[in-house]
Amino acid sequence: MAVFNAKKREIECKIVYYGPGRCxxxxxxxxxxxxxxxxxxGEMVSINTEGDRTLFFDFLPMGLGKIKDCNVRVQLYTVPGxxxxxxxxxxxxxxxxxxxxxADSLKVRREKNMLSLKDLHNNLKEYGLSIFKVPxxxxxxxRDLTVPIMSIEDMANDLNxxxxxxIFPASAINGQGVGITLKECLKLTLVxxxxxxxxxx
Amino acid sequence: MRNNSDIAGNxxxxxxxxxxQLLGSNGATGTLKLTSRYATxxxxxxxxxxxxxxxxxxSQQGLEAxxxxxGWLDGEFDFTQDSVDSDKVIKKNRMEIILDALRMLDEGExxxxxxxxxxxxxxxxxxxxxxxPFINGPLVDYMYxxxxxxxxxxxxxxxxxxxxxxxxxxxEGAIDIIKETPDGPLTILRLGNGAFIGSLSSFLVxxxxxxxxxxxxxxxxxxxxxSQRLAKEFAVCSSEFRNFLISFDQRLKRATESAVAIKTGNxxxxxxxSNKKPYIKQGKKEQRLFKIVKGEATIxxxxxxxxxxLVDLVEGDFFGQIPFLDMGHxxxxxxxxxxxxxxxxxxxxxxxxxxxxxxxPTFQNLIDSIATCISVTSAIACTSQPQKVRKQ
Numbered sequence: 001m002a003v004f005n006a007k008k009r010e011i012e013c014k015i016v017y018y019g020p021g022r023c024x025x026x027x028x029x030x031x032x033x034x035x036x037x038x039x040x041x042g043e044m045v046s047i048n049t050e051g052d053r054t055l056f057f058d059f060l061p062m063g064l065g066k067i068k069d070c071n072v073r074v075q076l077y078t079v080p081g082x083x084x085x086x087x088x089x090x091x092x093x094x095x096x097x098x099x100x101x102x103a104d105s106l107k108v109r110r111e112k113n114m115l116s117l118k119d120l121h122n123n124l125k126e127y128g129l130s131i132f133k134v135p136x137x138x139x140x141x142x143r144d145l146t147v148p149i150m151s152i153e154d155m156a157n158d159l160n161x162x163x164x165x166x167i168f169p170a171s172a173i174n175g176q177g178v179g180i181t182l183k184e185c186l187k188l189t190l191v192x193x194x195x196x197x198x199x200x201x
Numbered sequence: 202m203r204n205n206s207d208i209a210g211n212x213x214x215x216x217x218x219x220x221x222q223l224l225g226s227n228g229a230t231g232t233l234k235l236t237s238r239y240a241t242x243x244x245x246x247x248x249x250x251x252x253x254x255x256x257x258x259x260s261q262q263g264l265e266a267x268x269x270x271x272g273w274l275d276g277e278f279d280f281t282q283d284s285v286d287s288d289k290v291i292k293k294n295r296m297e298i299i300l301d302a303l304r305m306l307d308e309g310e311x312x313x314x315x316x317x318x319x320x321x322x323x324x325x326x327x328x329x330x331x332x333x334p335f336i337n338g339p340l341v342d343y344m345y346x347x348x349x350x351x352x353x354x355x356x357x358x359x360x361x362x363x364x365x366x367x368x369x370x371x372x373e374g375a376i377d378i379i380k381e382t383p384d385g386p387l388t389i390l391r392l393g394n395g396a397f398i399g400s401l402s403s404f405l406v407x408x409x410x411x412x413x414x415x416x417x418x419x420x421x422x423x424x425x426x427x428s429q430r431l432a433k434e435f436a437v438c439s440s441e442f443r444n445f446l447i448s449f450d451q452r453l454k455r456a457t458e459s460a461v462a463i464k465t466g467n468x469x470x471x472x473x474x475s476n477k478k479p480y481i482k483q484g485k486k487e488q489r490l491f492k493i494v495k496g497e498a499t500i501x502x503x504x505x506x507x508x509x510x511l512v513d514l515v516e517g518d519f520f521g522q523i524p525f526l527d528m529g530h531x532x533x534x535x536x537x538x539x540x541x542x543x544x545x546x547x548x549x550x551x552x553x554x555x556x557x558x559x560x561x562p563t564f565q566n567l568i569d570s571i572a573t574c575i576s577v578t579s580a581i582a583c584t585s586q587p588q589k590v591r592k593q
Contacts, residue, residue: 042294047300047301056300
C-alpha cells in the first residue's frame, strides 16, 4: 500500500521487478536509471546478492498527473529470488503497489520462468497479497538473441494463461521495450491507487 | 523513560529497517535509541534529515555499529527529535544501508539477537562456538530489594547441590551459570544486568537444592530480592497457575540437562524419541494450550542439524501456545511428539494470562527471565547437536 507523506504532499509507491536470475531485471532498471535521468532522483543503490544484484532507486514519473494534488514518487526495486534472502524480500515485497515480471525468452530458461512466477505467487501470498490483484505487467526479455528463443505465444501460454496481464517483448540491453513496460506498469498502478482512494473516500 | 520520545515501540513489531524508512521519509533529525535485553548496552543511531550519520553499539562505531544493530530482532526503539552534533561518519545512502544490512542478515553476516526462533541462533558461526550466550534483564525494582551483596571475580555465588532459597537480581557485572557434567564443569550461560539467579521452586519447599553453580565474572553487585514477598504473591495465585509456574520452572532445569547431554555427546536421542509420534508440527498455527494428564511428550525442534530434542515433558507439564511467554517451545518454533498413552486436557490460556497480568513487575520479570533462559538454552542444544544424529 502506498505511503502518503502529508508534509511533502507526496504519494510514495513501490514497483518491483521480479523474475528468474539473469533474466534482465537489473538491466531494465539500469537502463531506466541511465535513460530517464531527469526523472530519477537520487543515486542507484546496488547490492550484490548471490547470483543476482538487488537494485533500488527513486523515480519521479512526469506527465502522469497528480493524485489528490499530491506528487507521485515511485521506488523501483529488484528483488533477490533465493530462498535465503527472506528479510530483503519481505522489505521489498511488503506493500508493493505494482509488479513487472521479467521472463527470459531463452528456450533453456523456460522452466526457470515458470518456477519464478510460482515463487512470486507464493511470496505475495505470504505477505497477504494476491498475484491476481496486484497490478502486474509481463516483459518477455532478450528478444534480440539469435540462440533458440521461445515464441511470444508459447511464453504467454506458459506464464500468462490465467493472469492475462499486458505483455511486452523487450531487449533490455538495447533499451527496447524497457520504457513502455515501466509506463504500462505505472499506469496500472496509478489506476489501482485511484480506485483504492475512492474506495476509502 | 519515554517522556521526551517522539516515537517509540517494539522492534519485534516494527523492525529497524521499517523504523529507518519511516524516519527517513519524514526527514527526521534526532537520536534513535535501541535497547534489547539480549545486548550488553543500548545502541544509538544519529539521524540528520532522515539519513543516518553515525551510530554506536557498545564498542562499535559508525557504519559497523549501524549494521550490527539490524540483528536486534527483539527490543525497544525510541526516537527523540533533537539537534545532532555528531560528525557525518556514515556517508552511504539510507536505502543502500538498509538493503545491504538485510542481505547481510540473510547471509548470516550479522549476528541475530532475540528470542530464538526456529531459524537457529548462530549456526553460521561455528568458530564462535566457544562464546557463551549472554542474557540481560530489565531494570531491578528496588521495592523488592532487601539487601545488596558484592562478590569478587571468580567467587562462587551458589554451588550445585547446596541448599538455599535466595533469589538475586544482578545490579552490576556478570555471572556464569555452570553445570557439572561427567566431563567436568560446563559454562552454559552468562547473565548480565537485570537477570535473575535462583528459581521459583524456592517458594515451594524449605531448602531448595541448587541445580547449577553461579560464578562471578569480574566484580559483581547483586540485589537480594524479598523472597518472602514474592512467595506471598506466589501463594495467592490459583493452584492451576502455581502448578503452571512450577512446571515452567522445572522445564528450565530439564531443558538445561537436555542441552548439556547433547553438548557432552552422551544423549539417549533415539531412546527418547522412540515410541513417540508427532502431535503438533513445527510452524503450525496452534493457539490451544494443553496440560498432560497421563503419558509423556518431547518438545523437538527442527534445525539445520536435524531434529533436536529440547525437553521431555511428563504429567502436569504444559505444551502449546502460552500467550505471555516466548521460550522457543511454542508450536511456531518446535514440534511436540507424544507417547501413545498420552492424555491431555485443554487449558484456558486467557485465565493464565489474567493471573500473569496481576503479578508484580518483578515477579513478571522473573518469569520472563526464566523464559529467556529456556529459549537460549534450547538454542544451545540446537547448535551443539553433533553430526552423527543429524540424519534423523
